[in-house]
Amino acid sequence: MTFTYVLYALALIGLTLSLFKDKNKTKMALKKAWKSFENILPQFLSILVIIGIVFAVLSPETITMLLGSNSGFLGVIGASLIGAITLIPGFVAFPLAAALLNSGAGYMQITAFVASLMMVGIVTLPLEIKTFGKKAAIIRNVSAYVFSLIAALIMGVLL
Amino acid sequence: MIKNFLKRYWIFLLLVVINVVLGFIFPEIGVKSLDITKRNVIEMMLVIPPIFVLLGLLDVWVDRAVMMKYTGKGSGFKGILIAFLLGSAAAGPLYAAFPVAGVMLKKGSSLFNVFIFIGAWSTTKIPMLTFEAASLGLPFTLIRLGLSIIGIFIIAIFTDKVLSKEDKEHIYELSDKESK
Numbered sequence: 001m002t003f004t005y006v007l008y009a010l011a012l013i014g015l016t017l018s019l020f021k022d023k024n025k026t027k028m029a030l031k032k033a034w035k036s037f038e039n040i041l042p043q044f045l046s047i048l049v050i051i052g053i054v055f056a057v058l059s060p061e062t063i064t065m066l067l068g069s070n071s072g073f074l075g076v077i078g079a080s081l082i083g084a085i086t087l088i089p090g091f092v093a094f095p096l097a098a099a100l101l102n103s104g105a106g107y108m109q110i111t112a113f114v115a116s117l118m119m120v121g122i123v124t125l126p127l128e129i130k131t132f133g134k135k136a137a138i139i140r141n142v143s144a145y146v147f148s149l150i151a152a153l154i155m156g157v158l159l
Numbered sequence: 160m161i162k163n164f165l166k167r168y169w170i171f172l173l174l175v176v177i178n179v180v181l182g183f184i185f186p187e188i189g190v191k192s193l194d195i196t197k198r199n200v201i202e203m204m205l206v207i208p209p210i211f212v213l214l215g216l217l218d219v220w221v222d223r224a225v226m227m228k229y230t231g232k233g234s235g236f237k238g239i240l241i242a243f244l245l246g247s248a249a250a251g252p253l254y255a256a257f258p259v260a261g262v263m264l265k266k267g268s269s270l271f272n273v274f275i276f277i278g279a280w281s282t283t284k285i286p287m288l289t290f291e292a293a294s295l296g297l298p299f300t301l302i303r304l305g306l307s308i309i310g311i312f313i314i315a316i317f318t319d320k321v322l323s324k325e326d327k328e329h330i331y332e333l334s335d336k337e338s339k
Contacts, residue, residue: 004206004209007209007213007251008209010209011209011216012209015216018219018220025219026216028219029215029218029219030215031215032215032218032219033211036211036214036258036261036262040254040258042167042170044203044254045171046171048196048199048200049171049192050174051199052178052192052193052194052196053178053181053192055191055192055195056189056192056195057192094287094291095294097294098294098295111299111303115282115303115306115310118253118282119278119281119314124253124254124257127257128257130257130261130333131260131264131334132330132333133326133329133333135326136318136322136326136330139317139318140277140314143313143314143317144281147313147314150310151303151307154306155299158302159298159299
């Protein structure tokens, strides 16, 4: 949260400096900011509605069951799939992961969840495709997914 | 105007309709989903404005030559390091990184460096690391971080290798189109 303030401070400092140097360029920057925001807005809003529905249907109990201890490799796959599909901000995901660990989930499952959550974004794929095109976006996500499984296995051995 | 709006927002509108219908059939899920969506919208709206303002400023003030010199083709190790640090210093969810990546591409960054940037944004964000260590412990965080850094490079190298020259040209065209 504090980092959000830092971002605002940076944006404000940037804007002030920019305004001081060149009024027209600043206007253009704000116009561009709005345009690139409006450009992603339709996908963005759709994603938020999908997340809302998915999380309302999937209860925390279901998630806990899927990621729980003794879930083995299936649990790793399940955890990584949940991580890949959902979009949970870190400050929610980390305490959730910690709570799961405390209630007996394995490090392997948790790593699979955390790693794929960070690197793979299935619901945000439409946005990614807008920047990178279909092929690159899919390659990046698939390789990131495979990597999150490998990371989980290594973590399972190490911890 | 309205036609254009419908064309761009029809998926979103359809989802809203689905959500409302779902809410009528299962009121509990309907209320819960609306509550979650509302919370997410508020959270995103708080984080997003400064990111896009900075993006606009970046677009206007950093010219192509500078970006190309520091993170373009042939920028070597320095370019990789800059892309990595830019991503690590970021805040906000991964989807906020894509428009930034678009501007970097438009300004002449190499695709490989942009993938390093995306990788760093997704896994080595410094503010998130402190939070991760606080929740999951330092050993977990350090091992995860080490693995991720290796992963960022493997994924960037792999993606860069698999894409053909035409694919890459297409990506640069996309980045040019986006800001118009």
